[in-house]
Amino acid sequence: MRLEFSGAPEIAAPPAVVWQRLLDHRFVASVAPGVESVEAVDDRHFKVVSAFGVGSVKLKFQLDVELSELTPPKSLKLSARGRAPGSGVDVSTRLAIEPVAPNRSRLRWDATSEVRGTVASVGARLLKGTAKQLTESFWRKFAARVAERSK
């Protein structure tokens, strides 16, 4: 099942700060839903274990995360390929940072997810709303925390 979400929250921080945060895997993990562990393979590759629920279904995902197409401090691509029991997920997110005013930026994100296997087949009714909520709240939280820290 393919899911596409996007958003463009404004962040009370300059692009350079947002950029720095995006590359800080500990920081990103701290705002991501249900992250249990993050391990940096190198500065572009990470192994993440994340657990969250879709309705009554609780899942633990093992994710391989990669940062690519980096154009500092403007844009990058964040890809994650993961698996959970009987299931798989691929998320590809394009990120673009634009200055909007002094010390403010807009973070445009565009996420395409492909969900496979059991999760796709049990989730028809539940998945879309939950995934949307998880994704949107992640980026909202990210924006808020970046602003908080740059105060």
Next chain:
Amino acid sequence: MRIGATTTYRELLDSKPLRAKYPLIAEVTEHIGDLQVRNAGTIGGGLAHADPAADMPPVMLVLDATFVLQSKGGKRSVPARKFFKGPFTTVLKPGELLVEIRLPGPPKGAGMAYASFEQAASGYALAGAAALVAVAKGVIARAELAFTGVAETPFLAPATKPLIGTKGDPDAIGRVAEAAMAGVEANDDIHAGREYRLHLARVAARRALTEALARAT
């Protein structure tokens, strides 16, 4: 009236005082799941689970219930109208339980009704509407309308005002039902597309309001 969170649907159905005062709760409960689900499922569990298509949440919204939440740190009260945050998401914090549902006395002579359209497999609502209508001196004094199944959370229709002070003729009810869907981002899934869901929600709203009005005394 206060309902403990672990009250089962079966116990709700068996309660005479509840039936007398809030017949709508019993009416809706009869449509939840099947016998086994009603024997085991609790009203608190259903509300805390916050399924966006569950039947009871819109009832809580029109009745303007208050939920009592408790954790080790203490108790707080949250209006039902502020409880549901997203699909399967509420204001409940980790370590917090829903312990009680408080219902204000319904307005005198209020009529209540629920209309819903079920998805054949799950029995959950594709779209459902709960309505409460109170009549005073021959005209509508209060009207409440809430929906489930339509969007990411159950929600209260903001615009029932045009009914107040009227006799609630079909056209006016139709306009309120129509207006209730303005700007609503309806769910779209394999069981019902966006447009059909919106249409069902309007029909459910109309039917629920009409029936609630007919039941008002």
Next chain:
Amino acid sequence: MATLFGSGIKRREDPRLVTGRATYTDDVKLPGLLYAAILRSTYAHAKLKQVDVAKAKQAAGVVAVYTGADLRDKVNAVPCAWNVPNCDLKVPPHPVLAVDKVRYVGDGIALVVAESRAAARDALDLIEVDYDPLDAVVDPERAAQKGAPQLHADVPNNVAFTWKVTGGDADKAFAEAPVKLEQRILQPRLLPTAMEPRAACASYNPGTGQLTCWITSQNPHIHRFLLSVMTKLPEHRIRVIAPEVGGGFGSKIPGYADEALVSFASLDLGRPVKWTEDRSENYKVTIHGRDHVEHVELCGTKDGKITGLRTRVYAGLGGYASTAAPGIPTILHGLMYSGPYAIPNIAGTVYGVYTTTTPVDAYRGAGRPEATFLLERMIDLYARKIGMDPVEVRRKNLIPNDKFPYTVATGITYDSGNYQGALDKALQMIDYKKFRAEQAKARKDGRYLGIGVTTYCEICGLGPSQVAGAVGFGGGLYDSAIVRVYPTGVVRAYIGAKPHGQGEETTFAQIVADEFGLPVENVEVVAGDTEATPQGWGTYGSRTTAVCGSAVKVAAQRVKAKAKQIAAHLLEANEADLDWKDGKFVVKGSPDKSKSFGELALMANVAWNMPPGVEPGLEATAFFDPTNFVFPFGTHICTVEVDAETGEVKILRYIAVDDCGPQINPMIVEGQVHGGVIQGLGEALQERAVYDEDGQLLTGTLMDYAVPKASQMPKIETAHTVTPSPVNPLGVKGVGETGTIASVPTLVNAVCDALAPLGVTHIDKPLTPARVWTAIQQAKGGAR
């Protein structure tokens, strides 16, 4: 003595089923039992780059892990056993575990065997699979077009076969006909939802070299053969036991990789191994049904005489050709295009197409519901086009009663029929004229009432073995029974078929008890164990009573003939002078000189005084091979009211008049009709397996796949006519599938009839409120 044949005694199967005392495959527990779990592809179509099982092998409780590469030379591919001739059939290999490519979500990748079910399942998560994703293709018509993703190397355009049926000259008929119409008809993919999912438990004894495999099987002898092919063990060292089987609807006919995998693991490890599906695995892996895209044309005269039918059908087969798959949309579908009508010119082309989906095979009705639906739908469209009553069009085209046996344009010969009789009876029950008047009145009030009438006939009682051979079926279609009389006069019948809900333990006991004049309790029917029962071909295609029941009857007659010989000897009389009366052989004119069946059973089994040259014992075996199929028929009528505002369909009345010949047990017949009709109404109203464009199954649970519930279904009014079949000694026809065959078009035609004033002509199944509403909007020229 009153005969048991025709009496609606209660099913003897039921007490154990409803009290939870039945033993299913998953109930089998053996010392040292291991549990298997199978890693299944999450991609619909992908190359397998690497399957790393190292971590899974280390996991606690895991005994062994096997991949496709490990088994490549050890276990043979899953065979396809219906090699339909003259259609250029291409059956690419279907390895028991994928080797280099996966072709549907659910395709097996690795097998884990562990000390507990939980350990086996947990270990699946430790297997790392490196996929190279390929494009999926779900729609069979699209899959057959140039440029579609290719599943198999040697199957261009994914076309597994191109099968044609012709009779008369359809092109000429169409060229000359004053009335022509065409319609694209979809037969959505369905999930056969047997209450018991599939399971297999294999136990290889290295000491004896024998493999015993318990399988959720509708046909244990076929499974023995298929297991022998896959495991390479000779057939005489395999015993298949199908214990209680909780429904199948066709899904437990095919051979699956799963039973071969547990059998191999048991052979390899020397311990018993069991695998049981849960519902999610069942929906992904157990065969699906239907899945046709049909382009149908019909032509005829202006006054309602059908002169021709043409079809072009794309039948989805899924990722591989399942056991009987090629025969379903061809032999069991295309040959039935004439239905109960005399249609002189028929031309059909069926493409079997591989798609990146779960394999499709026989599902209750198997090909015939699709044929009946397309024909009945076209007749209603035709009637509407020429402005004639749809019942009159049917009447005009039905094969007349005096024309049987009747050979239709597709070349098959119908055994017997009284199509007008069933139609008349059903119309009388509904009071057709009165309903039409009510409908006209309701329409004036803005209410939408509709009526659907289906006259159908179907082919079942499969079937003559010679024909089976000629159409490429990889086996016989006779069936068998041993009737064994014990010294104390009680009887066991061991049968080759394997009832799994149809009630033959009861009806076959009725047949035998009648033959011997015994109380029905004195007869047991044994099925499902290849060690005990003679070679048979299973329970499907509404064949068990017509074919295996006839074998039971013949075997019982043989036993009785021997008993008579012994009676004559003991009574010192000629056989010709003996009468069979009240369970005794009586010497004509000397009512006190008699031998009861019980006495003869004892004397035969102790053999103290046998007639010269007659062997001891009292039992007989019969193999019954019918001379033709049987063709049950009938008329179903449904009336509905449609809420045009919401699209909801309410069934007002449902009438089923079926003719399955003489009924051994009318209550069981009625139960079969009820079950079939409800399954068909599920198909008509709410069931549909949905894949997204990436080949992900979105209806993977019962929360999204709408199997009908009792509260959603109408009361069903049944009635019957009785037209015996000349092709078996019981005169019976089948009744297991008539309900799913007749009810689907009946309901759909009723809804389309209701909405005719709004301009709705056709709605694709299932008629969910959303689809009905959308069709109304489209007819109004409104929004989507």
